[in-house]
Amino acid sequence: MKAYALKSPGNRKLEQIQIGDVTPTSDQVLVDITHSGVCHSDVHLREGGYDMGSKGVLSVEDRGVPFPLILGHEIAGTVAKVGPDVTTLEVGDRVVVYPWLGCGQCKLCTAGDENQCRVMSQPLGIAQPGGYAEQVLVSASKYCIPLGTLDSAWGATLSCSGLTAYAAVRKVLPLDAEEHVTIIGAGGVGLTAVAVLTALGHENITVLDRTAANFEAAIELGARSTFLTNDTSTPQEVLARTGGPSAAVLDFVNSGVTAALAFTLLDKAGTMVQVGLFGGEFLVSTATLIFQQKQIIGSYTGGLSDLEACVEMARHGELPRPPISVRPMSLRNLESALDALSQGRSHGRMVLEQPTGRRHQDR
Numbered sequence: 001m002k003a004y005a006l007k008s009p010g011n012r013k014l015e016q017i018q019i020g021d022v023t024p025t026s027d028q029v030l031v032d033i034t035h036s037g038v039c040h041s042d043v044h045l046r047e048g049g050y051d052m053g054s055k056g057v058l059s060v061e062d063r064g065v066p067f068p069l070i071l072g073h074e075i076a077g078t079v080a081k082v083g084p085d086v087t088t089l090e091v092g093d094r095v096v097v098y099p100w101l102g103c104g105q106c107k108l109c110t111a112g113d114e115n116q117c118r119v120m121s122q123p124l125g126i127a128q129p130g131g132y133a134e135q136v137l138v139s140a141s142k143y144c145i146p147l148g149t150l151d152s153a154w155g156a157t158l159s160c161s162g163l164t165a166y167a168a169v170r171k172v173l174p175l176d177a178e179e180h181v182t183i184i185g186a187g188g189v190g191l192t193a194v195a196v197l198t199a200l201g202h203e204n205i206t207v208l209d210r211t212a213a214n215f216e217a218a219i220e221l222g223a224r225s226t227f228l229t230n231d232t233s234t235p236q237e238v239l240a241r242t243g244g245p246s247a248a249v250l251d252f253v254n255s256g257v258t259a260a261l262a263f264t265l266l267d268k269a270g271t272m273v274q275v276g277l278f279g280g281e282f283l284v285s286t287a288t289l290i291f292q293q294k295q296i297i298g299s300y301t302g303g304l305s306d307l308e309a310c311v312e313m314a315r316h317g318e319l320p321r322p323p324i325s326v327r328p329m330s331l332r333n334l335e336s337a338l339d340a341l342s343q344g345r346s347h348g349r350m351v352l353e354q355p356t357g358r359r360h361q362d363r
Contacts, residue, residue, distance in 0.1 A: 001018065001020070001134045001135050003019055003070045004132040004133070005068040005070045006068065007067060009060055019133075024082060024083040026083045026085045028083040028139055028140065028141075029081075029083070029137075029140075030135055030136075031078065031137075032135055032354075033354055035153045036074060038351070040341050041073070042073075045069065047342070052281075070129040070132055071130050072132040074157055074159050075124065075136055075156060075159060076097070076155040076156035078095070079095060079144065089144055089146075095147060096144075096311060097124065097131075097145075098142075099160075101123055101124065101128070102116070103119040104139065114303065132352070134354060145307060145311055147311070150314055155314075157324065158310050160301065161189045163306055163307045164275060164302060165190070165195075167299055167306045168252075169193055169196045169197055172248035175202065179204060180267075181246060181250070183208070183250050184209075184250070184251040185276060186213075186226075190218075195320055198221060199313060203224070206226070207226045208261075227241045238261070245266060248266075248270060249271075250273045254279075255278040256282045259280070262274070263282070263294065263296070266292075268292045268293060269292070269294070271295040271297060272296050274297070274299065324350075324351055325350050325351070326352075328353055334352060
């Protein structure tokens with residue numbers, strides 16, 4: 001089976017490799033990958049780590065990432081083989097794969113919160129072989145969610161950007177429809193959060209970004225206002241423009257600058273949810289935290305039930321399909337997509353599509 005991998009830590013060059021075929025056992029499922037989304041998390045992995053502020057860099061080695069590393073965690077495809085204990089899926093079913101796997105046995109995992117597993121975090125594309133390949137082995141059939149008539153390219157992106165946005169929004173609800181919510185970052189995930197909020201009945205949404213490229217899309221998806229920020233923007237300017245503090249701020253950038261801004265924009269007893277992995281740190285007045293009773297929550301993807309809910313929303317037309325550029329899966333297209341993300345040149349979502357019949361032709 002063909003795959004594209006980073007062969008060693010610190011090596012930013014992806015290479016084509018061949019790995020042996022696998023046969024699913026027990027409740028496992030083997031999926032022929034048709035579509036694999038390209039995510040900014042893959043950029044961090046290719047670059048070798050994460051900015052932890054004054055604590056330095058968390059390297060991929062420190063995180064326990066194995067090599068060669070087959071990246072890619074936004075996976076859609078068709079069921080190729082099933083283990084003998086699988087009863088809910090058949091060969092040929094179109095599915096999106098939930099990639100944020102844990103140990104599968106602890107209380108959190110059995111409750112559907114595998115992304116919070118404290119025993120063994122083993123997500124696809126990070127700790128296990130991922131989607132930049134012709135096939136992927138999924139450890140249990142429950143992690144393969146039927147797509148129905150949903151477009152596979154869109155379905156692939158739901159397993160990360162859709163899921164991440166939905167789970168972040170869920171952490172600040174319920175809110176009255178007119179309570180002010182601010183979204184920082186108008187990229188693909190931030191725009192999806194606007195769409196989720198709108199679909200759930202929220203009406204007072206402001207979107208902040210350093211570029212206005214996606215502001216029109218934000219308004220179309222339900223944002224009431226937008227504000228262009230820069231290095232000299234002050235919280236007072238933002239508050240004046242947006243009409244006052246926010247009951248919730250969802251930060252899809254999560255740099256030191258945006259986190260500090262989010263905390264300042266937050267109303268008393270408000271909640272800020274930090275989602276992005278830009279990196280950095282910010283100082284918090286502990287007395288202000290207490291007097292204002294603010295909440296700071298970190299949100300890393302979401303649980304299995306969150307993805308199921310997100311897919312259902314998409315199926316029923318409650319989420320608009322984001323701009324998706326689909327290209328054939330190749331080493332050149334994969335590297336160019338990662339370069340574009342790294343350099344801030346990507347608009348919308350990039351999905352790589354497996355050429356029909358390629359896996360069988362290569363055997």
